[in-house]
Amino acid sequence: MKAKWCIAPLLATLVLAFTASCNTLPSLGGNSTDKTNKALMGLSVGMNKAQVYQLAGTAAKIEGYDWGSVWFYKTASGGGVGGLFDGNEDNNFTPVVFDNSNRVTGYGWKFYSQTIRDYGTGQF
Numbered sequence: 001m002k003a004k005w006c007i008a009p010l011l012a013t014l015v016l017a018f019t020a021s022c023n024t025l026p027s028l029g030g031n032s033t034d035k036t037n038k039a040l041m042g043l044s045v046g047m048n049k050a051q052v053y054q055l056a057g058t059a060a061k062i063e064g065y066d067w068g069s070v071w072f073y074k075t076a077s078g079g080g081v082g083g084l085f086d087g088n089e090d091n092n093f094t095p096v097v098f099d100n101s102n103r104v105t106g107y108g109w110k111f112y113s114q115t116i117r118d119y120g121t122g123q124f
Contacts, residue, residue: 037075040094040107047104052096058091066122068099070112 039056048053052071059071072093095112099105106115 003036024089033075033077036073040073040075040096043096043104043107045104047107049098049102052104059096065119067115068097068102068105070098071096 036056042055043052050072051111055075060074061072063070065073072095074092076092090109094107095109096107097105097112097115106112
């Protein structure tokens, strides 16, 4: 009976510690959104992928197309459960569009949407 009394507080402490640690995990992409927003302010057309990676780190999501690729950076808090995409990507992520030569051709949802309309979504 005494052993059960000692285990309960230990389990409660472990659960509390685990829950607290989950709330301090970094956002998708490995950076806080404030840091990512500041980094993306240095983005310019013509940069290569290595330069963008060095500037802003790992993207939260990457899409590949016949004409190039798109990296999505988490730039606002929120999103789906556990950071999964939930249809609100426009509000929480910023796309960076690359051509086949791995150079930035533009960024933002307006540019991304126009690129998809112009070139299509023929993913490979």
